[in-house]
Amino acid sequence: MADTVAVKTRAPRKPATQAGGGGPRSLRARREARAAYLFLAPWFVGLLVITVGPIIASLYLSFTDYSLLKEAKWVGLDNYIKMFTEDERFIASLKVTTIYVVVSVPLQLAFALGLALVLDRGLRGLSFYRSIFYLPSLLGGSVAIAILWRKVFGADGLVNAVLSIFGIQGPGWVGDPDTALGTLILLHVWTFGAPMIIFLAGLRQIPSSYYEAAAVDGAGTLRQFRSITLPLLTPIIFFNLVLEVIKSFQSFTQAFIVSNGKGGPADSTLFYTLYLYLKGFKSYDMGYAAAMAWVLLVIIAALTGVNFLASKYWVFYGDTK
């Protein structure tokens, strides 16, 4: 999986910049380069105006006090200091998001891998099951599904209606600080279909001769799983892990809708990005929001870095292809 990201550029017939490469050849290279830059023109403009420019502006703003209406006032590191020393809601949002990521991502990947293993064989109706399990991944990020979740886990919602059949009085789920985050974790786990499909594609890559050889040597199912499937899948588990951590750390819509834009009850669903939104676009504290954005960038970069460093110890890149 990781090697799909490897860049395989075809070596130019001759380096374009080679001196004495002969007139027509270097002329051709120049023409090709000019064409390439034309094809890339929209992307270059986008990189500058939509991505790099705003990142730099974001850094500058993070050292200011700015509210759209008046001039930005330079305040140095104040925003960052306030964040970690005075702002209890900020600390709460970090905690909520961390719990959410640490609990929901492994659970989601476990479901994804488990189902991929069950589905990976000449199972009849494979594509039907694959579609059913994948559908929630497509719908999961939408407002409509978040509304549904709010209602399913409402105090008088579906879950409690089902529980009351068995005579159990359920809690208020989304209205209860102890369980509200749990419902959002469940929603994330519910979208295990996308990583499942990536796992299925990975399982297809494992040559069946390995299993045949192992079976001849008397390895049972579990042993085959432990010694063949799992090691060969580690690059894909790693890939899914990196992607899902980045994605879930930025979750917004679900928490916004379930708590109706407040992150409640008692800040128990105050995701990091939701708090950033409230700071930047409800209190118009844009300098502070920009500082929060930079902290988010550092956190995500650090998490990804840690993932990559740790991968040396458990990800197995065999020479198999």
Added chain:
Amino acid sequence: MATPSRPVPVLFRPFKGGPVVKHILLIGFGLVMLYPLLWMISSSLKPEELIFREPGLWPSQVTFDNYTAGWTALKHPFGYYLWNSAVVTALSVVANLVACSLAAYAFARLNFPLKKLWFAIMLGTIMLPHHVVIVPQYIMFSKLDLINTIWPLVMPKVLATDAFFVFLMVQFIRTLPRELDEAAEIDGAGYWRIFIRVVMPLCLPALATTAIFTFIWTWNDFLSQLLYLNNPDNFTVPVALRTFLDASSDSQWGPMFAMSIIALGPIFGFFLAGQKYLIRGVATTGLK
């Protein structure tokens, strides 16, 4: 593909009873997963007072009142918001197809100075958290007086900032035989012509994947639309749905469910029509 002789890891080995048990378990699990969705559909067809008295799926009375009530519950008829969403989504799809395929062709087929560096930067932007740039972007668009227009939603797509799709298409174009380009070149075609006549027609699967994902993501997108569309006359479906929560202190369940179903309808339709491309897109690049 699996050959029948292949001893594959099976989790349910204890059930030597075989595939029947497995299918029953899988169908059961699928039902549990889809139950909330099915319940929403069935609730949207039930009279309000029955929604909680029967957690079952089969409505004892079917009524379309929720749909008629929901359609007219907000400031505009719901079709108005559907149209707004459709405009934003259609423009985004076209913009992504054009801008991303142009960039992908250059990365996959042309040589130019610093190519590796630019390509690495492009991959880096895939990983970049969107929230890092929302504050300055918002300031930029508000200085340009573009709040409450569709430009902030579509302009990033026109400028190929959905790097995911650039990457997807680069991967795809690399699998096409170069001899085709070279043959066209010998016949005197320029780069533009090769792109339009040779590469693009062969890229249809990748273009389809891009179009379908762009459709679904844009249709579902909430944060950007919440930020840039503050006037009810410009609301798209997600922002309009959200106003149900404000308007009703959880009383209008039926109408809210009915409109949620309508909001999910197009996604479901695209999912059924373009499954092959979706699955392939996810499997090759790990898109979500």
